[in-house]
Amino acid sequence: MADLSGSVALVTGASSGIGRHLVQGLAERGAAVAGLARNGERLAAAVQEVAAATGARTLAVPADVTDRAAVEEAVTRVREELGPVDLLVNNAGLIDAAEEPLWEADPDQWWSVVESHVRGAFLLSRAVVPWMVLRNRGRVVSLASGMGLRARPEYSAYSVAKTGLVRLTEALAGALEGLDVRAFDVAPGVVDTPMTRAMPMWRGHTDWTPPELVVELVAAIAAGELDHWSGRFLRAGADDPAVLRATTPDGDARQLRLRPHGDGDPLG
Template structure:
């Protein structure tokens, strides 16, 4: 029975959205490859889920999405463990550490952001997508951002990396269409993860105001007046990975509380 279950490979699996994605796909009956930078973090995710769901079948692996060697090793382990991937979900990503003018940005920071967010998505698709069988309902879901749909001053590395993800998603969707493999992206707005709260804390400290004040300022800009739960992104990603979206490819789905309407 285990060999008949669909397999989802999820990067960034110990993060706020990635962990929820692992839980979602396990609950839906998938075998799951949970991959993230720190092996002990994804092993902890696996152990905690298996403790609640004894029949969960999770392969936990350390993966540096910016590294060709790491991705090749991961692909070999996945091939040995499951033989294929049915859904590839690329949640791994980083934010820019600070808002700085482009003309003042260090090459190191530019390369760090681009290396994970854009180069990493390219490498992950190149190394892992060949494990998706043709004409078997396979799907790839990338995670972009509403900040990838327009420029925001002082965050050029992040915005351009996510814009690149949207374009890469469209290119790959066209290239894999003949194989019946769909490729789509989810573009989150503000999502209530620890990464988002850390950014709010940093901005609050810089402005000399409380976290609650900073949160209210930023969430007040959102038409729905709140940051979305991680599950809002995961549900959209699951829909894109499932047969329910069988006629959707090359799309970017906005899940942002209304901060960008088009």
């Protein structure tokens, strides 16, 4: 188990689901953990449970990740009460209201899904990363999805949002090249959460990804064990952290690229 003692983690979407598991798992590994979510009451209860179970320093910070002022205020509070953030986990995000083609989707709800993932991760990164750069220390993890690599037409907003996150991570990693600040995409697989339970496509699904594997992968990143994978896509439950530690990716492996149509493809 990675030792994160002395570090500070900030997890968005922390009141339930994968975010709640991450708060618990990072705290168990010694990190001080701040949880951020819109529902302040539910968030406070979740974070208090973690503090009672682990003895870790925790902080509940209610905020909407799409609200620039709220995000900046939240990050300032975390820094003042827990210390500079060493690990940012962009986990918050909505899902399409229904399985339907994009022309049948409600435009405002569709856009709110994209905004929650992309604007949220952008605003959190914008508020946190400059402090990481100043200290030359930090890791950013965005919760990705296989839908960001191959779109599901009935979940167009979520697919677009997750693709945007992958590009955001690559842009961030490129801008941070040469520094001890790294950015990663981690797809959690299909974890049994209220969100996945609410999605018709997972009705009757039983082969869930254990959330502990998501925590293990994120903790390995936080501990600096997978730095050579910065800017790339990892998948909990499929990627073995031990194999990742021993493997160095070549070229654009695990990054989104056009696939050439043949040897003569001018864009190959």
